[in-house]
Amino acid sequence: MYSKRPLNTHIGGTSILLFGKWFTSLEFVVDGAGTVFSLYQRLGRDKSFAIPALNEYQVLVSSEQKVRELGESAESVLSFHTAMEQRIQHKYTLFGFQHNDIDPHNDIAKRVIKVLLRINLPQMQQGLQPLVQDLFKQELTDRDSDGWSQASGFTLAKHLVTRINNYVLLGEKLASDPAFEVAVNRYLQDVVVTMELCRHLPSFLVPLVAPAMMRWSGAMHFIGRSVTAEVEDRLVKSNGTSQDPSKPCDGIQWVIDSSKTLEQRTVSRLAQQIIAILFASVHQMAAALVYAMYDLCLHPEFIEPLREEIKHARSATSYEDHFDRLPLMDSFLRESARLSPLDALSIQRVALSPYTFADGTHVPTGNLVAVPQEAIMQDPDHYPDPKKFDPYRFLAVDEADGSVRAFPKYTDVHWNYPFWGSAKKACPGRWFVSRTLKQVLSHVIMEYDVKLADENASRTFVWTTAIVPRSSTKLMLRARK
Numbered sequence: 165m166y167s168k169r170p171l172n173t174h175i176g177g178t179s180i181l182l183f184g185k186w187f188t189s190l191e192f193v194v195d196g197a198g199t200v201f202s203l204y205q206r207l208g209r210d211k212s213f214a215i216p217a218l219n220e221y222q223v224l225v226s227s228e229q230k231v232r233e234l235g236e237s238a239e240s241v242l243s244f245h246t247a248m249e250q251r252i253q254h255k256y257t258l259f260g261f262q263h264n265d266i267d268p269h270n271d272i273a274k275r276v277i278k279v280l281l282r283i284n285l286p287q288m289q290q291g292l293q294p295l296v297q298d299l300f301k302q303e304l305t306d307r308d309s310d311g312w313s314q315a316s317g318f319t320l321a322k323h324l325v326t327r328i329n330n331y332v333l334l335g336e337k338l339a340s341d342p343a344f345e346v347a348v349n350r351y352l353q354d355v356v357v358t359m360e361l362c363r364h365l366p367s368f369l370v371p372l373v374a375p376a377m378m379r380w381s382g383a384m385h386f387i388g389r390s391v392t393a394e395v396e397d398r399l400v401k402s403n404g405t406s407q408d409p410s411k412p413c414d415g416i417q418w419v420i421d422s423s424k425t426l427e428q429r430t431v432s433r434l435a436q437q438i439i440a441i442l443f444a445s446v447h448q449m450a451a452a453l454v455y456a457m458y459d460l461c462l463h464p465e466f467i468e469p470l471r472e473e474i475k476h477a478r479s480a481t482s483y484e485d486h487f488d489r490l491p492l493m494d495s496f497l498r499e500s501a502r503l504s505p506l507d508a509l510s511i512q513r514v515a516l517s518p519y520t521f522a523d524g525t526h527v528p529t530g531n532l533v534a535v536p537q538e539a540i541m542q543d544p545d546h547y548p549d550p551k552k553f554d555p556y557r558f559l560a561v562d563e564a565d566g567s568v569r570a571f572p573k574y575t576d577v578h579w580n581y582p583f584w585g586s587a588k589k590a591c592p593g594r595w596f597v598s599r600t601l602k603q604v605l606s607h608v609i610m611e612y613d614v615k616l617a618d619e620n621a622s623r624t625f626v627w628t629t630a631i632v633p634r635s636s637t638k639l640m641l642r643a644r645k
């Protein structure tokens with residue numbers, strides 16, 4: 165660990181050397197996010213700093229110049245894919261998927277999500293509406309004498325997002341099988357538990373423990389077999405061509421059509437790629453959704469203005485287009501994410517070779533470099549009165565016609581709003597997130613009264629730098645008259 169010590173930067177945190185490198189800092193495990201936040205506040209944004217983490221130092225940069233430098237750095241020096249590989253353990257958790265020469269820049273996933281999903285989603289959304297309605301009815305069964313039902317907010321959000329993603333990405337045949345839906349929910353839970361546990365194991369144990377954990381429930385292999393069979397079926401039917409106009413419109417088909425080389429088109433690689441996209445699409449979106457639902461409960465004064473905006477947009481245009489006419493909801497989502505990011509860090513990169521920033525901050529090989537997004541997005545110099553939840557914060561009047569619009573939009577990337585990552589590698593799923601969250605929130609706002617069962621109950625817990633919704637936090641919903 166000492167050989168990895170960064171230079172020309174402040175080293176924070178308390179290093180507690182217990183049984184070896186995987187217990188380097190207990191403080192990082194139990195409150196990495198809090199440590200980062202308080203160091204940023206103490207040192208100010210221009211100073212980089214580092215904290216001892218599990219196997220490495222985490223070097224945090226927050227000035228405009230360094231955030232841009234990090235975002236623009238070459239993958240061969242400061243690597244995004246290595247950071248993800250180390251965190252997610254793809255090989256074991258994503259049905260064998262690996263970032264490698266088969267698709268070195270992740271172009272297939274990016275084309276599927278950023279182009280094909282984005283273009284096709286608006287036409288698919290009307291068809292998704294009954295699924296959203298049914299899921300609420302299914303999960304909200306027991307009612308008290310006033311008509312209120314209780315549900316775990318995070319579980320509800322995960323189930324909603326899984327159902328929508330299954331339809332959009334895997335198609336109706338798989339998505340309409342209840343056993344498959346149960347398996348996807350279980351699989352996503354298995355991945356999170358396995359990847360977090362593996363971060364605390366010595367590396368020689370990971371190849372033994374991770375596959376065993378992923379095999380335990382059988383969910384990943386059940387999904388893998390089902391997706392593989394569906395891919396085989398589609399390849400046989402299409403006879404290898406992508407010209408059939410009656411072919412399905414879903415993620416499986418988009419992955420097949422976007423995979424061009426022989427190695428990309430093997431059945432196993434296609435199935436792995438689809439499962440990798442499925443995983444990328446669920447966990448963070450469910451967390452963002454539940455935080456937005458909590459914000460509705462914590463700030464009920466904004467529900468009526470949001471309702472009016474939805475009614476107005478629906479009366480002015482078609483169902484599929486009205487999601488583009490909800491500036492207040494867009495700003496609400498951006499504000500919700502600003503105050504409730506899903507991790508204290510963003511733009512995470514692993515140094516594959518030593519790297520020295522223009523200001524002299526020196527990062528030896530093997531360390532993680534990242535941006536402390538929670539602290540930046542709550543810095544009063546960037547966002548006045550930063551702790552205040554103000555859903556009007558990102559609204560602007562268009563001087564040309566006096567109309568109100570979201571500015572910047574929820575999906576816009578900026579160095580001091582790193583929620584979606586860096587400009588160069590920004591999340592390709594952000595438009596899907598934006599439309600899906602608007603669809604679900606609109607449903608809640610138009611169809612239900614909503615509140616928290618206990619406003620004072622803790623809603624999150626911190627695990628290393630992740631800020632995770634508690635499954636024990638209960639939402640109460642009542643159908644509106």
Ligand code: HEM
Pocket residue numbers: 244269270273274277441444445446448449452506510511512582583584585586587588589590591592593594596597
């Ligand atoms: C609220 C939900 C989400 C958040 C906050 C989020 C955030 C991010 C961030 C921070 C990155 C890394 C960017 C960087 O380091 O510069 C990223 C990458 C990525 N995201 Fe998302 N994401 C979300 C949802 C989704 C969804 C729904 C999908 C898929 C449908 C998705 C697919 C991806 C993929 C494939 C990448 C890797 C892109 C590449 O290889 O360059 N994300 N996301």
